[in-house]
Amino acid sequence: MALTKADMAERLFEELGINKREAKELVEIFFEEIRSALERGRQVKLSGFGNFDLRDKNQRPGRNPKTGEEIPITARRVVTFRPGQKLKARVDDFEGEPQ
Amino acid sequence: MTKSELIEILSRKRSDILYKDVEQAVKTLLEQMSESLSSGERIEIRGFGSFSLHFRPPRVGRNPKTGDAVTLAGKHVPHFKPGKELRERVNECYSEGGSRLL
Secondary structure (H helix, E strand, C coil): CCECHHHHHHHHHHHHCCCHHHHHHHHHHHHHHHHHHHHCCCCEEECCCEEEEEEEECCEEEECCCCCCEEEECCEEEEEEEECHHHHHHHHCCCCCCC | CEHHHHHHHHHHHCCCCCHHHHHHHHHHHHHHHHHHHHCCCCEEECCCEEEEEEEECCEEEECCCCCCEEEECCEEEEEEEECHHHHHHHHHHHHHHCCCCC
């Protein structure tokens, strides 16, 4: 099972003593504010977890994989995630089959 | 935007919730996400994206000081795939406004 917003709201409710509605809304605006900052062209740095960076990509040649037809991939801005040292170290220790 | 700026913004938007609760909520969310990935569990947030682990196979590296070959064990690294809404919003603003990176 993957971690979802519902699991996160449940944990906030259990640990913080806020009500379920507030917990759900906090999870919602947490992700919304990160999206909104990235949308405005701002990098997001969450120490201990990682950074969400923006990269501007130039137009490049592409192909329709079905038809083989050449179509350019337009210039675009993409989000990349760079895990922080602390998260990398914690994940590095995992031995098993991830989901 | 840093973690403390994010806490400030959220706390201004939800002035009905105590500042210390907003602060603790942000820390708890990031801790829970780290715990999840550290135990090999995926994270799926619709409209935002998903986090999973990618495996990096063992390789032979070099000690940069001595030049000696060292065997590096395989490991897992966190990976993020942005969701549709995030991809579209980030790119639309960019294409329409030609906004520069801040």
